[in-house]
Amino acid sequence: MKHSRSHAWTVEGSADGERVDKFVTMMGENWSRMAVQSWIREDRVRVNGRPVKGNYRLKIGERVEVSEPPPVELKVEAESIPLDVVYEDSDVIVVNKPRGMVVHPAPGNLCGTLVNALLAHCEDLSEIGGVIRPGIVHRIDKDTSGLIMAAKNDRAHRSLAEQLRRHEVDRSYIALVYGNLPHDRGTVDAPIRRDPRHRQRMAVGYKNGKSAVTHFEVLERFDKATMLRCRLETGRTHQIRVHMKYIGHPLLGDPVYGSRKQKDPIQGQALHAQELGFDHPRTGKRIRLEVDWPEDMKRLVNQLRKNTI
Template identity: 50%
Template sequence: MKDKREFIIEADYSNKRVDKFLSKKNDDLSRSYLQELIDDDKVLVNGKAVKKSYKLSAGDKLELLVPEPEELEVKAENIPLDIIYEDDDIVVVNKQPDLVVHPAPGNEEGTLVNALLYHCDNLSGINGVIRPGIVHRLDKDTSGAMVVAKNDEAHLNLTEQFKERDTKKIYLTLVEGKVKYKKGKIDAAIGRDSKDRKKMAVTSKNSKKAVSGFKVLKRYQKHSLVEVNLETGRTHQIRLHMEYMGHPVVGDELYGYNQKTLDVKRQMLHSHLLGFYHPRTGEWVEFEAPLLEDMRQVLDTLE
């Protein structure tokens, strides 16, 4: 049976986009999942399916049809995992590079989710069949600390923390060139690149606020090791902000230099520390993920 949710639009929400209204009124559903429901004609305004850009009017009757969770069909795979911490509610892993977080059409195997399904008896089902337990993501070639929810209560709690920026996210990255300033803050909004839909860009058009604090830990002859504190969590934020500052991440094929300056097989970006309030106890917890061997070896060669 579908979960049917109905809303009568008040004057305060007149002229608001339907996807943004639904995101505000349905904290238990991710924004991306709500947009999928809109695309699948599961959102009706006055009895008719609408697009996510539809502007609401006062008095509109909005219906949201949420399908019953499907049984998980993603195959469990015995892929090695570096587990930092685990209890009945969460798993914290040190994700290895070259590992996609969740399956996608045409790429249903060999992901972190496949590995977790082998390791865990249960994961939260809020994000549907192919993204169980996934609260936040790291790029395929970014390594480091990630938390995964093992039940729906933990998932909702953690999702809200990431949404409200109640988490702590510290990254380590090796960048091109000597960063001039010892520390600072980059405040540059990020949106979709108008010329290449696969890329994001620092732009004022259709963008969202993005803030990264940084501190230079060590300067080498032609590179710098930088600690980045994410105050927001936009797609490709660190990679974009470093490139915007003139110091792209070493090995970044999307936003970095065309000519590789070091022999690396992936972008030198690592989620070093992740902090949040434990979804069951409410206690503040922090988890550190040690640098992986490939990144340590690159740093050793620069000494």
Template identity: 55%
Template structure:
């Protein structure tokens, strides 16, 4: 991890944050810089700012960037559960344990490797490491994910995400008994200042809103449906921990003693969007995997 700090000079005042960073780095594209800012590797005076932030004299800018390692992406014959496919989009049901795109420590076996074997035409907007990937779900989160097969489709789907017109619903098993039917969590999320490997509710972080509905209350656990209004990293996991109802099995944000499940009990069960070409509203639903359902059976027996 490369960490750099710099103080903005009088001559640099008024420069956009992303442009300023381009000027400070070598052989790094503006789109990559914007990805760093979006992924919250960049702080201005200890706070997260957007790419279009205008730098002020005296601003202390700190960025910590993982060292880039050359990586070749080759297609891999990995089975995929394809829920829907046409010339523009693919909707897949990602299994638990599969990483969406290559990164340090996950050079093979990702969803991208499988997609490249299945489909040679994927959008190139997100570069060689993330072809077709419009949005992500965590490694141990299962469920529905949309993939763009061309740049036109990618732009349309990304715009829908930004405009909050894509519906995403998640099923989750959380610790504790929630005694009300609905809830909304509005709390800004940023990298945890005490642990850069985690996200947390942090003043000055990016706005984040999660709505939830209680599906069933068990002894010591609650089965909930979460609806994302924003799509921050680990949003549901961080927000549910914030209200003292962390996800069962979550190794990063949950308690050590939990249900016997490998990773957080979280499933992306519903996805709806407007088709980039036909403009038809499309909706998909997928049941949680067996491991998730087994956990529900186990806590049902205890109740």
């Protein structure tokens, strides 16, 4: 039986006068404001021990407590979805994920994901990620294409996760960004946290942000854009997308971090996980893999070379 989780915060100066529903949404873990408002109606949100309405304005020093409902058990079904398998053995499988495929199920999106496909393809997947994320060691965004690895047993999962933690996994991406970068190579070292104003986004934040480092080099320059190779030293959510926006060069096609003034020539961010390197969890042998760009990015590069967009 799964139990609810409790959370508590003390209101500080920056939140003085904030609506309680907005405050809890901002402080929570991927909570939507709609969900928080329903919890308020169920008396799961209290201020100084008393239930409040969603429009209650907080005061400095007040204590906000949330009793988060227990997670709903979700059943994930295997689906016969074609996979572009780049490498596979009894411990690891590496797939070239297409743009538009979500990595793992979530409430409201239980089918058509990489996990659904892996469950049909593999006899076993590690259980460390739980029912929703079996085998999943790391993620790439829905509209980012390219290499992603999964573990078939817990021993392999622990090894790969530890390599990621120690920054021993090589992950190289091809990115197309707006504008012309002034340097041929560089490093963005800027911590990332959830955007307090837009909870579905991430942002650079030096207060409470987690360390994030992206190395980049220019591969080709166009009239209005630049092709980069980006290498991740860390693996924060939306890291390359956030860092490129932070330095003033958002990715072409990025629906979240891109410029609304631009008419994007591609559906989804022009970002492709091209190279992946890791030590095999059983043999220790270094595995290095590389895949070609997707067709939509190839077309986009040809258009940029011809200056037709």
